[in-house]
């Protein structure tokens with residue numbers, strides 16, 4: 372019998388309010404706890420989703436919340452919605468504004484509205500002094516330009532936030548790191564097709580790395596195609612330790628410390 376080391380991990384990006392968890396949400400959360408996931412940051416994608424996420428955080432002590440309007444939903448976002456996000460962000464368990472960003476891959480919302488709603492929420496985060504959780508797909512060039520500008524105007528902040536589900540080349544990683552961002556990696560690093568990314572993954576400093584699930588999406592290879600859940604963040608951590616030739620215990624400790632430093636609890 373093999374003994375699994377007792378490690379603690381943080382799932383820095385989950386969508387626990389998703390319908391996929393409606394039938395067994397409390398079991399999913401209990402299972403995460405049993406596997407050593409001490410904290411889950413559940414991430415809203417709009418006002419309704421944000422409200423549901425806050426309700427979950429009131430019910431479960433180990434859940435923290437990010438509040439924001441996802442780029443997919445930005446075409447419907449009015450000024451009133453941004454104000455609602457600002458009000459929700461006052462809740463004591465809200466630790467970040469997110470997920471916000473740009474998605475030029477799906478293009479579910481017109482790019483113009485994505486850019487506008489993203490900028491409004493960056494300004495909100497700076498005003499509230501909260502870190503941001505960034506979603507970026509096929510828009511790194513625009514993203515880097517916007518964030519360079521934004522971080523230069525708010526250079527006094529220790530870290531501006533995290534790039535969630537980071538998948539980019541070494542140069543893109545370098546630029547985000549230079550601006551002070553953390554890079555968070557998910558179950559997709561276990562997919563054989565992403566072996567090419569190992570060099571970039573090794574290049575990320577240990578004090579800027581985080582792990583996440585993005586559940587219910589992006590289950591790691593062994594559960595690929597099925598529903599993802601916070602307890603599976605362990606498979607990502609194991610893979611990451613293997614890629615970086617690090618001890619799992621060390622990697623778990625470092626990524627947990629990083630999450631705590633950024634989100635401040």
Ligand SMILES: [Zn+2]
Nearest residue numbers: 384414470585
């Ligand atoms: Zn997400």
